[in-house]
Amino acid sequence: MSRSEKIIERLNRSVATSSKVLFYPLVVKEAHGSRVTDVDGKTYVDFNAGWTVAGVGYSNPEVVGAIEAELRVSAGVPAGTFPSETAVEFAEKLLAVTPGDFEKRVWFGHSGTDSCAAAYKLLPLATKRQRIVSFYGGMHGVDLAGLAMGGMLATTRYPVPSVVSKVPYAYCYRCPYGLEYPSCGVYCASGFIEEVLFRNVCPPEDTSFIIVEAMQSDSGDIVPPERYLRMLKRTTERFGIAFVADEVKIGFGRTGKMFAVDHSGVEPDAVALGKSMASGIPTGALVARKELFPRGFAFSTLAGNAVSAAAGLATIKIIERDRLPERAAKLGHKLKKRFKELMDHHPLVGDVRGEGLFVGLELVRDRRTKKPAKAETAKVVYRAWQLGLLTVFVGAESNVIEITPALTITEEELDTGVEILERAVLDVEKGRVSGSLVRGYTGM
Numbered sequence: 001m002s003r004s005e006k007i008i009e010r011l012n013r014s015v016a017t018s019s020k021v022l023f024y025p026l027v028v029k030e031a032h033g034s035r036v037t038d039v040d041g042k043t044y045v046d047f048n049a050g051w052t053v054a055g056v057g058y059s060n061p062e063v064v065g066a067i068e069a070e071l072r073v074s075a076g077v078p079a080g081t082f083p084s085e086t087a088v089e090f091a092e093k094l095l096a097v098t099p100g101d102f103e104k105r106v107w108f109g110h111s112g113t114d115s116c117a118a119a120y121k122l123l124p125l126a127t128k129r130q131r132i133v134s135f136y137g138g139m140h141g142v143d144l145a146g147l148a149m150g151g152m153l154a155t156t157r158y159p160v161p162s163v164v165s166k167v168p169y170a171y172c173y174r175c176p177y178g179l180e181y182p183s184c185g186v187y188c189a190s191g192f193i194e195e196v197l198f199r200n201v202c203p204p205e206d207t208s209f210i211i212v213e214a215m216q217s218d219s220g221d222i223v224p225p226e227r228y229l230r231m232l233k234r235t236t237e238r239f240g241i242a243f244v245a246d247e248v249k250i251g252f253g254r255t256g257k258m259f260a261v262d263h264s265g266v267e268p269d270a271v272a273l274g275k276s277m278a279s280g281i282p283t284g285a286l287v288a289r290k291e292l293f294p295r296g297f298a299f300s301t302l303a304g305n306a307v308s309a310a311a312g313l314a315t316i317k318i319i320e321r322d323r324l325p326e327r328a329a330k331l332g333h334k335l336k337k338r339f340k341e342l343m344d345h346h347p348l349v350g351d352v353r354g355e356g357l358f359v360g361l362e363l364v365r366d367r368r369t370k371k372p373a374k375a376e377t378a379k380v381v382y383r384a385w386q387l388g389l390l391t392v393f394v395g396a397e398s399n400v401i402e403i404t405p406a407l408t409i410t411e412e413e414l415d416t417g418v419e420i421l422e423r424a425v426l427d428v429e430k431g432r433v434s435g436s437l438v439r440g441y442t443g444m
C-alpha cells in the first residue's frame, strides 16, 4: 500500500464524508506552479489549479512573499475595526478591476460562500424586496443561503428557506426546453422568467436580485449563447431587479477577460468573488453598487484582514503585469482546438466547450442520444491520475471533465496534460480501466 493510500485510510476514519470530495488516492506533499508532488514522491501535471484557487500557480513565490511579510507585522488584526492601509488598498483595487462604472463598495468575507451569502442577506434588506431568482445548475456556496440559491442535486437536499425561485440555465447541449439555438430566440433568458415565473410565483416588484454565473462551472462547464446575459440584464433593468454575477470560480482572468461577465458587456450591479482572488488565503468579497449595502453591520471578525489583502494585491498585480487574461485566451484557444481534434478519434467525447483556460469535455456513451458516460468519466479522470495528470469531473451527471489549469501553466505542461488525457480516454474506450479501481473515488 502506498503512503498516500495509508493516509487516505486515516482520512476516511477522521474526516466527515461531507467534508471531502476525492477522485483518486492522492495525498499532496507540495505543489508549485502547475506541478503537484504526492507523499510517495510522484509529480503530476495539474489541470485543476485547486478548483481555480491557484490561478497564478500553487505557492506562487511573489504571493507567498507578500503573505509572509504581512503575516509578520499584522497577524490577528481585525481590519473591520482597526483598519489597515493594505486592506483599503485592496478594496480600492477591487473597485478598479470589477465591471461597473458607478459608485461601488466592497464587502469582505472569507470564501466564495460568504460572498454569495452577503448578497442573500444584504440586498433584500437594501432593496426592501424579499425574493431572489437563481438558476438550475448554479453553485453559490454551501451555507444556508448558498444552498437555498444553488441549483444542483448536491446543494438541494438540505432544508432551506424558500424565498428563491430557480429557473433553467442556457445549457444548449441539453436544452431544458427541447429548443435549438438560435431559432429558440434564447427563450431561457427572458421568456420563461417574464412570462411564467414572474406571473406565477415570483412577482418582479418583490424580487430583489437575480444571481447568475456568467458561465456555469460545477454543473458542467456550460457557456451560454452570446446574447444570453444581455437579455437577462434587460429583464432585470425592466423590473428594477439587481443583477448579481457570481465570479467566484472563474473570475480573475481565467476565461480570457478579467471577469467572465465581461465577455457579454453586461455591467452587473454586484459581483461575488472568491477562490483565486487571494491565491489560497481564504478570502471572499461582494463588490456592489453603494446603495445595495444596507446600514448596519454584517461581517466576520477577521474579514478583509491585511494578510488576505496582501495576498490579493500580489495576485492581481501578477495577473495585470503578466497579462494573464490574454494568455488564458491564447492558450485556451489552442487547448480547445486540440480537444476538438480529439473528438474526431474518440466517440466518448460528446462536446468540448469553454472560454480561455476554462474548458469542459462532456463524455457520452452515444453521441446521438447523448447518454451521459458517468462511469467512464470517473475512469478517465482516475486513469489520467495514474498516468500523471490531475483533473476532476463536474456536471449534474458527473460526466464533464473540467480543465482549469493555472493561468501560468507552461505550453509544455499543457501539451503533456493533453497527451495524458487522450491516452486515458483511449484506455477507457478500450476497456482497460476496471470499475473496481474507481469505486470510492467517484467524486463523492
Ligand SMILES: Cc1ncc(COP(=O)(O)O)c(C=O)c1O
Pocket (backbone or CB within 6 Å): 111, 112, 113, 114, 116, 139, 140, 141, 142, 213, 217, 218, 246, 247, 248, 249, 274, 275
Ligand atoms: C460559482 C461558485 N460560487 C460560489 C462558490 C463557493 O465558494 P467556496 O467553496 O470557496 O466557498 C463556488 C464553489 O465552488 C462556486 O463555484
